[in-house]
Amino acid sequence: MTKICLIGYGKMGRMIHQLAESKACEVVSIIDPLTGFDASRVDPNSKAIIPKYASEITKESLNDADVAIDFSHPTAAIQNLERLIELGQNTVVGTTGWHEQLSEITAKAETAQIGFLYGANFSIGMNLFSRLVVSAVAVFDSFEDYDLYALEKHHAQKQDSPSGTAIELAKLILSASSRKDKVVWDKLDRRPQPDEFHFASIRGGSVPGTHSLFFDSPADTIELSHTVRSRATFAHGALMAARWIADKKGVYSFSEMIQEILC
Ligand SMILES: NC(=O)c1ccc[n+]([C@@H]2O[C@H](COP(=O)([O-])OP(=O)(O)OC[C@H]3O[C@@H](n4cnc5c(N)ncnc54)[C@H](OP(=O)(O)O)[C@@H]3O)[C@@H](O)[C@H]2O)c1
Structure with missing residues (x-):
């Protein structure tokens, strides 16, 4: 099982939580600083186990996750990513609206020698x-x-x-x-x-x-x-990306990952 920390628990975070187990991933932590985590937001039909919840990204709140998956907010992504890189955390980021700073962030990820995978569309x-x-x-x-x-x-x-x-x-x-x-x-x-x-x-x-x-x-x-018929397609792509990047170093786009899998 790949251990996942979800950064952001909105539509995408919840969907990934519901589908994680079926894709051999376990959500060990949820970090959502603005709203606070509310157990009632977990789909009652989901078998997902409610994991550790935190409002800030720290070594402790990441709870030994193999990979953090960020689906938060365009204005929050940069700060979240800088913190994750600082903590040496392998990361998948699906949040959009921050790519004008892509080269700056990926340079930091390269220097920190973490696995970092980004994409505007994980379908x-x-x-x-x-x-x-x-x-x-x-x-x-x-x-x-x-x-x-x-x-x-x-x-x-x-x-x-x-x-x-x-x-x-x-x-x-x-x-x-x-x-x-x-x-x-x-x-x-x-x-x-x-x-x-x-x-x-x-x-x-x-x-x-x-x-x-x-x-x-x-x-x-x-x-x-x-x-797109359902957000599940993005969630499947993000979980696939998390499993793929879990034991890697280096920066990849989602399309580079697909290319490597196809070759
Ligand atoms: N790459 C892809 O395939 C793909 C697919 C779908 C969506 N997206 C992108 O992913 C992002 C999230 O989409 P969504 O539909 O899940 O949005 P959403 O339903 O609005 O969920 C975002 C969640 O992140 C929380 N949040 C806000 N600031 C945060 C921070 N600093 N750290 C952690 N969490 C924070 C929000 O809290 P509040 O409710 O309090 O604001 C909300 O719970 C958007 O940028 C969207 O465009 C990408």
Whole structure:
């Protein structure tokens, strides 16, 4: 059994807790500084054992976990990660909205010689979808009639926009297209320039996550979409990542892990 400490006990933390045992992981600690842990938030149908609870990340509160999994808040992630690195704790981080400081944090993780795995989307399907997106952009690239634009939809509780996945997809699209040099995230009060593509975000309801890419010509539209049905897919990916990184040193993205597993 891989021993896990959950940092953040919201939608994702709870889902990982419920599924941990089925993926040969044991949750030995929960750390959630803002809300305080409430046993009633554990799904009563879950067989999960209520582990040690703490409000701060310390050597003691980590409770000898092999891996910490952070699904907390965009504004909390950096502080949490710095603390985990300082404590030499192998870590998986799924929290989004902090990746502008990715190189700074991963440099610290390298120096501390811990195992550190990050990703904006822990769904295997999204990982494979990303490869389709790159191929599709390359296919349409030489057909000037086809413009491209993209859309992402998430539930009303999501704290950041655009999604971390949208940012990653936009980078892939720009690298695969010879016609597009810029992504525009904001509301447009003008026509998009030919070298720009618009990636819009919608927030509302309970949508776990949908990312769509459209190739649009005067004659037709081709749409590529990835739609998450349940957060369980992210939780499975995070638990897979935790087991994989438990006895490793070094920094990996989720897609690098998938690549290594496939090879
Ligand atoms: N990589 C992926 O595949 C993936 C998939 C889904 C979600 N995400 C990302 O993961 C993050 C969490 O998503 P979620 O849906 O679980 O959100 P959520 O339901 O809002 O849960 C976040 C939890 O973390 C707590 N928290 C806030 N500050 C914290 C801190 N300093 N340390 C520890 N916990 C803290 C929150 O407490 P309060 O309620 O008091 O704020 C809440 O309990 C978001 O950034 C989301 O975009 C990533």
